[in-house]
Amino acid sequence: MSQSQRKGAMAALTSSKQHEEEAMELRRGPWTLEEDNLLMNYIACHGEGRWNLLARCSGLKRTGKSCRLRWLNYLKPDIKRGNLTPEEQLLILELHSKWGNRWSRIAQHLPGRTDNEIKNYWRTRVQKQARQLRVDANSAVFRDAVRCYWMPRLLEKMAATSSSAAHHGELLPPPPLHHPSSHIPGMASSPSPIHGSSQPHDASTNAPAGSGGYGHHRNNGYPVDPSPPPSTSTSGSVISTPAALPPVPCFSSELTWADVQYGGPYYADLDGAAGAFDSVLGLDGLDLGPADDCDAVYSDSTLLDYLNSTCAGGGTMMGVVGGAGNPHTTSCGGGGAMVGSEYGYGSPSPSSWRATDELYYQAAARKLGDHHHWGGGI
DNA sequence: AAATCCGACAACCGCATCGGA
DNA sequence: TTCCGATGCGGTTGTCGGATT
Incomplete structure (x- = not known):
């Protein structure tokens, strides 16, 4: 094995080791508030796309895929939350x-x-x-x-x-009980978020209100429509x-x-x-x-x-x-x-x-x- | 009150496709 | 034309909270 070959082998070994370490460091699972902030700030500065580059440069220990998914499925400002109408x-x-x-x-x-x-x-x-x-x-x-x-x-x-x-005639039954949040001021996402409501945004955290993830992603803090679709078990x-x-x-x-x-x-x-x-x-x-x-x-x-x-x-x-x-x-x-x-x-x-x-x-x-x-x- | 079950959803994974070098 | 990285898509899993036993 020549010296250059050895060098190359060493480099490859080092490189693979680095990859391993990087892989070891990669975070998985629910996103934290800090991660969300990092991602949003980066996108605010650089725009969407180039997800792998984003993953490397933003300081996030996430894959580009993961960043993209988090952004598209959760953080993007025009994401509509709440139950489907x-x-x-x-x-x-x-x-x-x-x-x-x-x-x-x-x-x-x-x-x-x-x-x-x-x-x-x-x-x-x-x-x-x-x-x-x-x-x-x-x-x-x-x-x-x-x-x-x-x-x-x-x-x-x-x-x-x-x-x-x-x-509003008195013969009308009360509003469907499966839309309890319809009576809660500020709950714009229900019952009809289709009419233009967008993700409420918590300015203090720069994260979506009722933020998903952070260990409590269930419902994202948004009102639950207990109305099952027909025949909920x-x-x-x-x-x-x-x-x-x-x-x-x-x-x-x-x-x-x-x-x-x-x-x-x-x-x-x-x-x-x-x-x-x-x-x-x-x-x-x-x-x-x-x-x-x-x-x-x-x-x-x-x-x-x-x-x-x-x-x-x-x-x-x-x-x-x-x-x-x-x-x-x-x-x-x-x-x-x-x-x-x-x-x-x-x-x-x-x-x-x-x-x-x-x-x-x-x-x-x-x-x-x-x-x-x-x-x-x- | 504790254990268990179940629904809901965020996140991950593998594969396909696209586009540039 | 081929290769390769980036991106998109659909299937699946993990985990949580609420409901039920």
Whole structure:
């Protein structure tokens, strides 16, 4: 081995040792306030990009990747925090049905939301529904279930939200209890952060208010919307056996409590609701391809066929169930399914919200099971 | 009151793609 | 054309706090 070769070998050894040491020093896990400040200050001075350079020059003992992720998913000023609004949830469902797991692409249509957030939402909430229905989350059957059960409920929520803002009649139920923070001054991120709110920023720390990380990243200090998406798993004490289920409510075509509340026939049928998707979402100008035509999708929905066949009114009705009474007691006689909110004058508690959601999806699961014979338990 | 379970989400990892040398 | 570093993307994991037992 020549001297130069030896030198080279030594250099390589030293270099690898240095790399090892660097690797040893690299921090992982939750970010500290100091790290966040370092990152933000560096980006304020030098701008985004060049993440590896940033990692080397900023004094952060993090990889460039880690810095980028922290910035894009948490520190960037226009990141929107808080729970996804029904509008956003609906949009996610719609876009996912078209694009699949293209999270970044979907995120582009939800300003302020990150792909990571959307992905987590899908995995923790949407996929759970699929599990409860015992179908694959990417299956057509599940998409139908989403369209027939979940989307209309989100639409109803959206309508209820806007309606409660416009109506203050004494017949109206109190605001949904799943938006407790809506009454807290300063909680701009809920219930409708989609309308322009951005990450609140704590000037004293130069860190996002309710800062995530620092050992307490849970919820980032932001208000939690206890409203589960349809059928959040609960203790299981609500639903014991199918035999114990009260009739799953269904609307007739008579005047409903929703009509009284909202001043007219309320989502007369699924086709009507489906037709409203695009305009509600502002998707009129967005090319969603074949899936854009919700009516067409609904028209050949197996689940819809089944629902239509089992509802006494001959159609799958949506709306607010119950009215001034027990929301669970309204039935369509045939035990058919219903899509809509259980909000009524009975002012359901959050637990009843959960219970009713459970009912919807238990019913959906049963129907899917009847039709498709999904085997196996969870 | 303690133990356990579970949902939520930040963060990490591996792979793919892009762009410049 | 090839190589290589930077960046982006999607899947997965780790950890926390709240709920339940």
